[in-house]
Amino acid sequence: MFQLEGVKYKNILDIKQLSIPANKITCIVGESGSGKTTLLKLLNKMISCSEGEIFYNNDAISTINSIELRRKVVMLPQVPAVFPGTVKENLLIGLKFSEKPAVNDEKLSAVLNMVQLNKPLDEDADKLSGGEKQRLALGRVILMDPEIFLLDEPSSALDEDTEQNIIEKLVHYIKETNKTLIMVTHSKKIARAYADNIIEIKNGRVLN
Amino acid sequence: MDKVINLQIWQLAAAYIFIVILLVIVKLKGIPREKEILISSARMTLQLILTGYILMYIFQNSNPVFTVIVIGVMEAFAIYNVFKRVKVKLSPKIKRIIAISMVLGTTSSLLYFIIVVINLSPWYDPRYFIPIAGMLIGNSMTGISLGVSRLVDGMTAQKHLIESALMLGATPKMAAKEIVDNAFDSAILPTINSMVGMGIVFLPGMMTGQILSGVSPVTAIEYQIAVMLGILGSVALTVILFVQLGYKTFFNEQQQLDIS
Numbered sequence: 001m002f003q004l005e006g007v008k009y010k011n012i013l014d015i016k017q018l019s020i021p022a023n024k025i026t027c028i029v030g031e032s033g034s035g036k037t038t039l040l041k042l043l044n045k046m047i048s049c050s051e052g053e054i055f056y057n058n059d060a061i062s063t064i065n066s067i068e069l070r071r072k073v074v075m076l077p078q079v080p081a082v083f084p085g086t087v088k089e090n091l092l093i094g095l096k097f098s099e100k101p102a103v104n105d106e107k108l109s110a111v112l113n114m115v116q117l118n119k120p121l122d123e124d125a126d127k128l129s130g131g132e133k134q135r136l137a138l139g140r141v142i143l144m145d146p147e148i149f150l151l152d153e154p155s156s157a158l159d160e161d162t163e164q165n166i167i168e169k170l171v172h173y174i175k176e177t178n179k180t181l182i183m184v185t186h187s188k189k190i191a192r193a194y195a196d197n198i199i200e201i202k203n204g205r206v207l208n
Numbered sequence: 209m210d211k212v213i214n215l216q217i218w219q220l221a222a223a224y225i226f227i228v229i230l231l232v233i234v235k236l237k238g239i240p241r242e243k244e245i246l247i248s249s250a251r252m253t254l255q256l257i258l259t260g261y262i263l264m265y266i267f268q269n270s271n272p273v274f275t276v277i278v279i280g281v282m283e284a285f286a287i288y289n290v291f292k293r294v295k296v297k298l299s300p301k302i303k304r305i306i307a308i309s310m311v312l313g314t315t316s317s318l319l320y321f322i323i324v325v326i327n328l329s330p331w332y333d334p335r336y337f338i339p340i341a342g343m344l345i346g347n348s349m350t351g352i353s354l355g356v357s358r359l360v361d362g363m364t365a366q367k368h369l370i371e372s373a374l375m376l377g378a379t380p381k382m383a384a385k386e387i388v389d390n391a392f393d394s395a396i397l398p399t400i401n402s403m404v405g406m407g408i409v410f411l412p413g414m415m416t417g418q419i420l421s422g423v424s425p426v427t428a429i430e431y432q433i434a435v436m437l438g439i440l441g442s443v444a445l446t447v448i449l450f451v452q453l454g455y456k457t458f459f460n461e462q463q464q465l466d467i468s
């Protein structure tokens with residue numbers, strides 16, 4: 001799916017060779033500041049590498065239109081984004097940004113259920129707690145139904161039980177729909193339990 | 209029509225005595241602003257005297273070259289003023305956009321106004337051209353300054369939301385829409401507010417000046433209405449050009465956020 005060849009980003013990342021398989025669950029682990037977020041941002045062209053090249057399905061991503069790539073490879077940022085408006089508007093905004101058709105309220109409720117966010121659709125999203133915002137942002141990405149999910153610590157603000165529950169549902173969904181999940185996680189336990197493939201980063205280099 | 213009262217030197221001197229009284233009060237109250245008041249009064253006097261003589265010369269020697277030079281100087285001064293007035297740091301790219309928007313927005317409104325509305329002949333008649341240009345350029349300058357601050361502040365403060373929108377597949381235009389709309393609103397709001405209060409809350413400066421110099425209030429109002437519409441058009445056009453081109457300077461050709 002992704003193939004990295006001699007990728008450098010400033011003096012933050014230095015990856016000689018790395019491949020990330022399709023239709024699998026890949027977890028990226030490593031201490032804070034090691035370059036995990038930077039790696040995710042390179043994969044959906046939020047930033048471009050200073051040296052080397054990244055291939056997506058054998059095409060160099062420098063030649064792929066950034067917007068088109070990001071609509072297939074959707075990234076959930078580490079700090080969840082909440083846009084001004086209701087829970088419903090926040091869920092739908094991903095579809096709006098990627099110019100996909102909106103969905104009905106039933107579908108929205110199903111997604112809220114999946115991320116265990118028990119809030120009415122017309123609630124002001126700004127009033128949600130940190131953990132609730134994180135689940136809302138995750139729900140928004142699931143609704144977009146991308147080929148590849150890039151999730152940056154999607155469960156960092158959740159308690160262990162909720163975390164376990166949501167990640168399990170997510171993993172189930174990914175397997176069932178044959179998608180690819182690339183997830184940064186601080187939890188070794190999650191990585192061991194669900195990952196088909198673990199990438200460990202230290203000081204901007206991949207360990208194996 | 210009543211005869212215009214020409215101010216005598218002693219009458220002007222009386223106006224300065226007013227400032228001297230103000231200075232005494234400021235001094236007694238211990239407000240450390242005498243220097244500023246003195247300097248600004250002196251500067252204003254010198255600038256206006258100089259401008260008065262230059263305008264008199266230009267009016268008597270009506271010539272398209274002079275008119276164009278005066279407009280050029282006004283534009284340059286206005287653009288420089290925007291750079292100085294805006295408190296945030298401006299990139300060279302956005303400075304260029306400010307200059308382009310000011311020049312295109314104000315000159316196109318001005319030409320429409322001079323040629324179509326007033327039907328001035330010759331088109332460069334400085335007695336009309338220069339004061340009207342001054343009002344359009346001055347108001348557009350104030351408007352664009354507000355727009356620039358709002359846009360730059362908004363892009364920096366909402367960096368995270370813009371970045372998140374891009375991650376969800378938004379185009380830069382979609383990602384910046386809210387900020388662009390906001391910047392436009394806050395830039396033209398003062399002009400709209402001043403139109404709403406006009407004639408009731410205050411008499412506009414141009415009209416006051418015309419009435420004081422002996423023009424009938426009805427004629428003065430006709431000009432004021434036309435000029436206000438021109439100002440609104442010019443401010444709106446300048447600011448639209450600016451925000452539509454300006455937000456793009458925050459993104460690179462790979463549609464990545466580029467805020468230094």
Ligand SMILES: Nc1ncnc2c1ncn2[C@@H]1O[C@H](COP(=O)(O)OP(=O)(O)O)[C@@H](O)[C@H]1O
Nearest residue numbers: 010012030031032033034035036037038039184
């Ligand atoms: N835009 C940036 N410019 C310069 N340095 C950055 C930038 N973003 C992150 N860094 C630095 O790069 C390193 C890796 O950051 P990051 O990828 O966010 O790490 P992680 O997600 O593993 O905690 C950190 O030292 C961070 O300070």
Ligand SMILES: [Mg+2]
Nearest residue numbers: 036037038078
């Ligand atoms: Mg990180």
